[in-house]
Amino acid sequence: MAENLAGKVAVVTGGSRGIGRAIAQRLATEGADCLIVARTPENLATAADELAATGRRIETCAVDLRSLEGCEAVQGRLDDTFGRIDILVNCAGATQAGPFLDLSDDVWQDGFDLKFWGAVRLTRLLWPSLGEAKGTVINIVGGFARTPAADFMIGGAVNAAFANFSKALAGLGLRDDVNVNTVHPGQTVTDRLDQVFETRAAQAGITPDEFQQKIIERQGVRRLGKPDDVAALVAFLCSPEARHIQGTAIGVDGGATSGLF
Numbered sequence: 001m002a003e004n005l006a007g008k009v010a011v012v013t014g015g016s017r018g019i020g021r022a023i024a025q026r027l028a029t030e031g032a033d034c035l036i037v038a039r040t041p042e043n044l045a046t047a048a049d050e051l052a053a054t055g056r057r058i059e060t061c062a063v064d065l066r067s068l069e070g071c072e073a074v075q076g077r078l079d080d081t082f083g084r085i086d087i088l089v090n091c092a093g094a095t096q097a098g099p100f101l102d103l104s105d106d107v108w109q110d111g112f113d114l115k116f117w118g119a120v121r122l123t124r125l126l127w128p129s130l131g132e133a134k135g136t137v138i139n140i141v142g143g144f145a146r147t148p149a150a151d152f153m154i155g156g157a158v159n160a161a162f163a164n165f166s167k168a169l170a171g172l173g174l175r176d177d178v179n180v181n182t183v184h185p186g187q188t189v190t191d192r193l194d195q196v197f198e199t200r201a202a203q204a205g206i207t208p209d210e211f212q213q214k215i216i217e218r219q220g221v222r223r224l225g226k227p228d229d230v231a232a233l234v235a236f237l238c239s240p241e242a243r244h245i246q247g248t249a250i251g252v253d254g255g256a257t258s259g260l261f
């Protein structure tokens with residue numbers, strides 16, 4: 001694989017599992033050193049060992065991104081390790097699905113604290129360094145930003161706010177020479193989606209495989225997404241070839257979104 005990102009330093013939040021893990025793998029394979037961020041040290045250590053097989057330098061930061069202190073700790077870890085940044089991928093997110101009347105204020109707040117506020121704070125802290133490096137920010141948002149669903153209201157609202165922030169940030173990026181783009185994954189098979197399918201399948205009285213098949217048929221797609229589908233696009237958007245792509249939002253959903261992107 002071409003080393004399009006040789007010499008770059010990337011911070012990937014949520015880089016221990018799922019989509020973030022695949023993104024870190026792809027960026028490292030293309031030559032970037034990575035700092036991966038998540039809460040669970042054991043998962044970070046496992047991911048870092050695997051990523052190190054690329055030959056790149058991999059560092060970890062075990063923090064909870066739902067607080068300003070957590071985001072500041074990432075900045076501190078970056079200062080102590082690489083001392084610079086070229087690429088920030090905001091991927092950590094975990095919003096709860098469920099019926100509107102069952103979702104408390106705390107659950108709504110929690111969804112915003114991580115995926116929206118975590119990304120806003122970390123981007124604000126790292127923006128001057130990203131500007132110095134003529135860097136790149138990629139925000140991993142999600143198709144519910146544009147296609148709301150009654151049983152995924154928190155995710156939809158968080159994603160819509162995040163997508164709006166991302167577009168505005170791209171305007172600032174024109175001034176400060178930072179590329180900013182948004183990627184909207186469709187339903188993508190990760191631990192998180194497996195858990196959601198297990199719960200929903202149990203509620204429907206069918207197996208998780210049967211539930212997955214129903215989703216595929218309902219969406220009319222050939223298959224569900226894989227984390228590598230998203231990672232490939234992110235790596236391209238971080239490459240020098242993509243420098244003229246600014247402020248856009250691209251779906252990786254197999255065609256599941258029926259409206260205009």
Ligand SMILES: NC(=O)c1ccc[n+]([C@@H]2O[C@H](COP(=O)([O-])OP(=O)(O)OC[C@H]3O[C@@H](n4cnc5c(N)ncnc54)[C@H](OP(=O)(O)O)[C@@H]3O)[C@@H](O)[C@H]2O)c1
Nearest residue numbers: 014016017018019038039040064065093142187188190192
């Ligand atoms: N999978 C999909 O179908 C899909 C579709 C559209 C959009 N997305 C978005 O893509 C992103 C990744 O999703 P995924 O399915 O890959 O999720 P995942 O497999 O559950 O991975 C989530 C990652 O975020 C980390 N994380 C969770 N809470 C955190 C916290 N408070 N502080 C720091 N790190 C935290 C997790 O590690 P720890 O738990 O150890 O902290 C893990 O590394 C999310 O923003 C999600 O909304 C996913």
